[in-house]
Amino acid sequence: MAQNHDVALTVNGLKTFMYTNKRCNKAVNGVSFQIKKGKTLCIVGESGCGKSVTASAVMQLLPTLSRIEEGEIIYHADRGDIRIDQLPRNGRQMRAIRGAEMAMIFQDPMTALNPVYTVGFQIIENLKYHTALKGRLLRDKAIDLLRSMGIPLPERRVDEFPHRYSGGMRQRAMIAMAMACNPKILIADEPTTALDVTIQAQIFELMDRLKKEHGTAIMLITHDMGAVAELADDVAVMYMGNIVEAGNVDEVLRNPVHPYTRALLASIPVLGRGRNQDIQAIPGSTPDPFDRPTGCQFAPRCAFASDVCAAMPDETFVTDTHRVMCWRYEEFAHAAAQ
Numbered sequence: 001m002a003q004n005h006d007v008a009l010t011v012n013g014l015k016t017f018m019y020t021n022k023r024c025n026k027a028v029n030g031v032s033f034q035i036k037k038g039k040t041l042c043i044v045g046e047s048g049c050g051k052s053v054t055a056s057a058v059m060q061l062l063p064t065l066s067r068i069e070e071g072e073i074i075y076h077a078d079r080g081d082i083r084i085d086q087l088p089r090n091g092r093q094m095r096a097i098r099g100a101e102m103a104m105i106f107q108d109p110m111t112a113l114n115p116v117y118t119v120g121f122q123i124i125e126n127l128k129y130h131t132a133l134k135g136r137l138l139r140d141k142a143i144d145l146l147r148s149m150g151i152p153l154p155e156r157r158v159d160e161f162p163h164r165y166s167g168g169m170r171q172r173a174m175i176a177m178a179m180a181c182n183p184k185i186l187i188a189d190e191p192t193t194a195l196d197v198t199i200q201a202q203i204f205e206l207m208d209r210l211k212k213e214h215g216t217a218i219m220l221i222t223h224d225m226g227a228v229a230e231l232a233d234d235v236a237v238m239y240m241g242n243i244v245e246a247g248n249v250d251e252v253l254r255n256p257v258h259p260y261t262r263a264l265l266a267s268i269p270v271l272g273r274g275r276n277q278d279i280q281a282i283p284g285s286t287p288d289p290f291d292r293p294t295g296c297q298f299a300p301r302c303a304f305a306s307d308v309c310a311a312m313p314d315e316t317f318v319t320d321t322h323r324v325m326c327w328r329y330e331e332f333a334h335a336a337a338q
């Protein structure tokens with residue numbers, strides 16, 4: 001693992017379970033990763049694999065019937081390490097960190113924007129709560145933020161309600177709100193899924209700029225492998241609550257060694273490769289989260305599975321910057337290369 005001064009967040013062996021109708025869903029079942037300062041970690045995987053629950057755990061924004069069971073979430077603040085997992089969800093310290101040092105943007109900007117207040121008012125409230133700015137400076141800062149997010153006529157737009165904004169502009173306004181206090185960590189949960197391709201590209205460009213200019217550590221949850229290839233420094237592939245493969249983005253995309261990663265990459269069209277791509281759906285479907293296999297979670301769908309896969313695989317380092325959870329990855333990688 002990287003040294004702490006390069007790292008904004010460390011998650012170690014995180015388990016987060018959801019309790020529905022007295023049944024337990026091991027939604028996140030022992031994940032570890034780091035997000036480096038000024039870098040983007042992309043988390044990818046099929047629907048229901050635990051991406052959003054991981055993000056919510058990091059922000060202490062979990063739904064009520066869920067709990068962090070085990071593991072550590074460490075925010076490496078300038079003033080020292082802070083164990084997020086040990087802070088009360090709505091305690092003073094967590095509220096001060098959330099919104100100021102760690103911010104989150106969502107797929108639906110209306111999750112964060114309140115329809116009954118102007119966009120400017122909402123940015124200003126955030127600035128008042130988390131900064132020492134006062135009076136006229138608050139409004140000026142709100143206008144500056146909207147301008148830096150590429151919102152046209154920010155002096156006028158600042159006084160408008162969110163419903164007057166287009167979808168792309170709302171998304172920008174939400175990012176402006178999230179960025180108001182220059183957070184050290186930005187968590188983006190599928191922030192562009194509902195937007196058209198041009199706006200998506202603009203939002204991604206914006207996030208990339210924030211990362212470079214402010215050294216923000218970004219955790220981006222996405223289904224879009226194009227976005228991963230373009231934005232990620234590191235990538236983590238999740239399946240049924242585990243990170244099955246992770247590492248430096250070039251290594252993982254060029255040399256995926258987990259059968260699931262390879263299947264995931266083959267199942268997604270890549271922009272620019274034209275219409276004749278060989279796209280293969282991943283066979284089978286994800287297991288019932290309340291009735292999971294005991295060993296490797298992907299084994300029931302994996303053409304390469306054998307008896308050994310009935311036990312949960314250990315994590316193995318392929319290189320210093322590339323790890324995998326698969327008993328048979330060497331044989332698989334060898335066979336796939338043939």
Ligand SMILES: Nc1ncnc2c1ncn2[C@@H]1O[C@H](COP(=O)(O)OP(=O)(O)OP(=O)(O)O)[C@@H](O)[C@H]1O
Pocket residue numbers: 018020025027045046047048049050051052053054063289
């Ligand atoms: N509020 C909730 N209440 C109960 N179970 C939930 C809740 N949110 C998520 N889960 C369950 O936790 C597991 C992980 O879900 P999560 O939303 O993290 O997946 P995801 O990878 O983010 O999927 P998607 O890409 O569809 O957002 C799933 O089995 C899901 O059904």
